[in-house]
Amino acid sequence: MRVASLLPLAATATAATAATSGCTTLQQSLSDEVFAPSTDVYKYEAQDFWSNTEIMSPGCVFRPQSAAQLGEGVKALVDANAQFAVRGGGHMGIRGSNNIDNGVLIVMSNLTTLVLSEDESIVSVGPGYRWADVYSYLESYGLAAAGGRLGPVGVPGLLLAGGVNFYGNQVGFGCDTVVNYEVVLANGTVVEANRNSHSDLFWALKGGSSNFGLVTRFDMETIESTKVWAGTYTVAGEYVEQFLKAAATYAANISDAKTHIVPAVVPEGNTTVGSVILFYDSATESYPEIFKPFTDIPAISSTLGFKTLSEFATETGALVTPHINDIFVAGTIKATDYTSLYNGIALINNTFFNQLPKLTAQIPSANxxxxxxxxxPIGHSWLTASESRGGNALGLDSNQIYLCYAEVVEWIGEAYDDIVDAWLQETTEMINNATKKAGLFDAFNYMGDAAGWQDIFGGYGEKNLERLRTVAKEYDPNGVLQKDGLMKGGFKVFN
Known part of the structure; x- marks a missing residue:
């Protein structure tokens, strides 16, 4: 008999024991909120993820009804030395980022505060919501918020990652509009973090993810916005070079803060198309001058028109497919002028699409x-708006123009998971090497678009990373929320 052959069985037994310990512990005092695999609640919650990549097999589901109840549960799990994971909106398609095998899956589904302040300047939002819910609620008041650009995106993941949003050139990142967080700490206590109370924690949560506690309420500024002029504008492959030049032109001089764009190049059959999300925060004005480099190109399709933010977030949400497999990979270049920005865009675009045949040769087109x-594009208007609200942990310089990008692959069939992952790692390394050689590379990787194998906090700068670690040590001195701690998943400041 070989002793080594028993090690996997021993590891499995240890994990199962930990799961049993955590679930049994929660059953003792919170039995009404704990659900075993045989229950309908478990079967629903264990599958309620955007991407199949996230599906795992937790030992039980814990669904708290309040911050106090969550705190009680977290303290019990820590005392029992039991592993757990936390799911908010379930939109981060990284295996293990918001789910767990055998351990306790904490779901925020019933933490559903959604209320306006008396003067309607602040909306308080629980982590159980997706942005489509928030926009629908605010619509009847003629208001909006700096949240997700796709309706199905969850509230907590976006805001804790920073929060790229349609209104960024006016208000900065979504996290910059948060004025208060209700947070459950690793010891189970509940605190309010804002500029005047736990201000270090308040800063760290603006881009620092779940390294410090579990947020159970976000109080954020509202934005007056009854309707917007927005849609998706798509051009044929013959115009892709002109399309990329239009993207660089916009990024080099974002002269109208009411605008936002998301240009993309997409393979379609034997060609590629350029498709840009155009957003203008106006209920009356269409085709603003700053969009002319795009709209002067003949369109093969366009959904541009006046609509509410809620309607538009539903429209953009339909552009991605739920319940399949996916990987996003983040990257950034920075520059200060049109020529450098265009060169960077062209370099990345060419590298990505020159690599593409290696991927498509291994996966059937039907899959x-x-x-x-x-x-x-994130430039001066966006970053000075961030600074005016006190700044965040992301470490971006308002004197630079950042062009963040995302490589996206969505496919059907887990048999292709490793193929896609390997191709993206290779392609990303090639892109990074090329942009470094061109002097355009920046280490910032936007968390909301990142792959699990990417470095996030190193891109925030050494000073900010050290400050985040200091805050983590203060609020989670035993490292419960860190890599070797009890809470699994997410990007960690100690890695």
Whole structure:
């Protein structure tokens, strides 16, 4: 008999024991909120994820009804040395980021505060919501918020990652509009973090993810916005070079803060198309001058028109397919002028699409749902708006123009998971090497578009990373929420 052959069985037994310990512990005092695999609640919650990549097999589901109840549960799990994971909106398609095998899955589904302040300047939002819910609620008041650009995206994941949003050139990142967080700490206590109370925690939560506690309420500024002029504008492959130049032109001089764009190049059959999300925060004005480099190109399709934010978020949400497999990979270049920005865009675009035949040769076309390379300009208007609200942990310089991009592959069939992952790692390394050689590379990787194998906090800068670690040590001195701690998943400041 070989002793080594028993090690996997021993590891499995240990994990199962930990799961039993956590679930049994919660059953003792919170039995009404704990659900075993045989229950309908478990069967629903264990599958309520955007991507099949996230599906795992937790030992039980814990669905708290309040921050106090969540705190009681977290303390009990820590005392029992039991592993757990936490799911908010379930939109981060990284296996293990918001789910767990054998351990306790904490779901925020019933933490559903959604209320306006008396003067309607602040909306309080629980982590159980997706942005479509929030926009629908605010619509009847003629209001909006700096949240997700796709309706199905969850509230907590977006805001804790920073929060790229349609109104960014006016208000900064979504996290910059948060004025208060209700947070359950790793010891089970509940605190309010804002500029005047736990201000270090308040800063760290603006881009620092779940390294410090579990947020159970976000109080964020509202934005007056009855309707917007927005839609998706798509051009044929013959115009892709002109399309990319239009993206660089916009990024180099974002002269109208009411605008936002998401240009993307997408393979379609034997060609590629350029498709841009155009957003203008106006209920009366269409085709603003700043969009002319795009709209002067003949369109093969367009959904541009006046609509509410809620309607538009539903429209954009239909552009991605739920319940299949996906990987997003983030990257960034930075520059200060049109020529450098265009060179960077062209370099990344060419590298990505020159690599593409290696991927499509290994996966049947019927199994590929989407391949896309998209862009997000973040410049002076956006970053000074962030600074005016006190700043965040992301570490971006308002004197630079950042062009964040995302490589996106969505496919059907887990048999292709490793193929896609390997191709993206290779392609990303090639892109990074090329942009470094061109002097355009920046280490910032936007968390909301990142792959599990990417470094996030190193891109925030050494000073901010050290500050985040200091805050983590203060609020979670035993490292419950860190890599070797009890809470699994998410990007960690100690990695």
């Amino acid at each position: 590929i749902s989407l391949i896309e390379l998209d862009w997000q």
